[in-house]
Amino acid sequence: MTQLTFARAINSGLRKSLDNDPKVVLMGEDIGTLGGVFRVTDGLQKDFGKHRVIDTPLAESGIVGTAVGLAYRGYRPVVEIQFDGFVYSAFDQVVSQLAKMHYRTRGAVKMPITIRIPYGGGIGSPEHHSESPEAYFTHTAGLRVITPASPQDAHTMIQQAISCDDPVIFFEPKRRYHDKGEVDESLDPNAAPPMGQARVVADGRDVTLVAYGPLVKTARDAATAAADEGVSVEVIDLRSLAPVDFATVEASVRKTGRLVITHEAGQSGGLGAEVAASITERCFYHLEAAPVRITGFDVPYPYSKVEMHHLPNLDRILDGVDRALGRPNSLSGLEG
């Protein structure tokens, strides 16, 4: 076991994938000489060469579109989009080309492409640098969408994504890049929990709290705080956003009877809505209260001086837990 930051854990996973498969190539703006703006690809071009770690022109559609062509040729490209808000320039290539090529060719052409996107807020950036665009991609058939919440998961899930024959959108919670954790670099990704599987990261009996990516840490902190008040919160890290491992969430809700979902993205049409609806369908008679969503607001990502109001924090999540439990909360007295 080694202590690694989130960013180094991904770097180490990328290195192993480059080592293991000569068809793996990395592509993106500034990922070579500079090592990426977050240094996630630091040192990889030096060790693997310019044809394996490719500095590209500044053109997101170009990066994803050429990766599609490389996959056509049998490569396994790993693409970096520098920031969440820049992926929109590549939207057609992601949702109409990459996602559908396997379907369109009736399975003849595989698209084993991983798109790495640093996402989420909380780092005081200007606009376009703090977005949570996951719902656009979870809504698109043909894509897998995953997001790790710990250095160990970051290390193994990036390798699993690269070896997956389907396109994978790999969202990296950028405000966790510098968090450290124990990483077993010798862990065989095939022996690790599959990337599509959710994980119970804190056991509890009163409320199920579902989170992913940057908010898993916040959710765990909220569970610890709730325990001080005698409330037992079970925290689930979804890990996979498409498909969501509903079986794990369902098993938890059948036990607790209450569901709170939290994410940074805006509420309407977000992943929280999908989790709430699907879990309601699956275990309506086990629910003691309506599912609660604690999310970002339906606003453009706000400027950094007020972003803390937009981002779900420990207290907002605890308020949501109170709502699920029917305890006094900020909305007490409101009907519906």
Add this chain to the structure above:
Amino acid sequence: MVTDDAGQGGTAAGRDNKTGHQGGAGHSMVQLITPAGERVSHPEYDPWVRDVSDEQLCSLYEDLVVIRRIDKEATALQRQGELGLWPPLLGQEASQVGSVRALRDDDFIFPSYRENGVAYCRGVDLADILRVWRGAASGGWDPYAVNMAIPQIVIGAQTLHATGYAMGIQNDGADSAAIVYFGDGATSKGDVNEAMVFAASYQVPLVFFCQNNHWAISEPVRLQSHTHLAERGTGFGMPSMRVDGNDVLAVMAATRVALDRARRGGGPTFIEAVTYRMGPHTTADDPTRYRDANELEDWAAKDPIGRVRALLDRKGLFTEEFESSVRNKADSVASELRSGCVGMPDPEPLDVFKHVYSTPNSWLDRQQDHYSRYLASFGDPAGATTEEGAR
């Protein structure tokens, strides 16, 4: 021979700014067969088609005629309700035949949706050419069986795929090349411009083959560009050629030049094949609403098939026997096309779920399971798929 637009017969698109002259004197147009069927010499391009024998010229003619016949038959099939849509290539036969016939089998083709003549020459099964347009699949054929990607509907998106594929060729150290087809309208798209940036930066073995057919649905090429489209390639640092797209030999020569450059590590080339879409954009539109009949007449005089026929006639090759053999070939292809179309089995209901992912997906598996139970509840699964349902 080198001509300007006027030399090609005074095109409506070549007179002045009002009627659509695209400026830029940098690229004169390469022509080896005049509209009257006269073989004219060109010191630079002649050597690239010197090996084309009389027999091969006859074979090129046959391809042109067969492709026109395919187009006509498919248009008829659409009118008869057998196809949902068809994008005619009438008038563009020489651009497609001349370019695809310059390729090796291991070169990879990325088409738009109008390259049905290219697909025919590449050996794609006739029914597979129609499969997409009949609505029986999103893609008609296995790209690796013929080294040709399936039709691309989103304008210009395939230029990036071709560039990436060519990056792969380059990485593999192979001496094959890729070619990408797109139209004049596509040159306005971001993806095409990004593709040219990437291709030129990495010097990949790729031919950008732009069929300037003068119309992007109802929008004339002058709305896309105030220069000859070949100038676009030059702007990205790519050697560029402007070629008479209705001249099968000139197109073949230009494509061979570009492919040779690609194989030798010389990077990408941009070819503007100046041609004309004689029909509608697709069977869904009406060109009489946006096009002047005189323009059509001008271009009819430069027909790609008529001029090869005239050349063969001059050479004494256009015999009755040859003419009838070509006609028979076209008849049999058309008949095979029609039977392949009407005899195509409909996909099965649960086919909608196939190939979305290459590995299991729990969401989709559940939906498929639920829908198959629903179908089974009728006893006769086919009965549940009629428009009215089975209730």
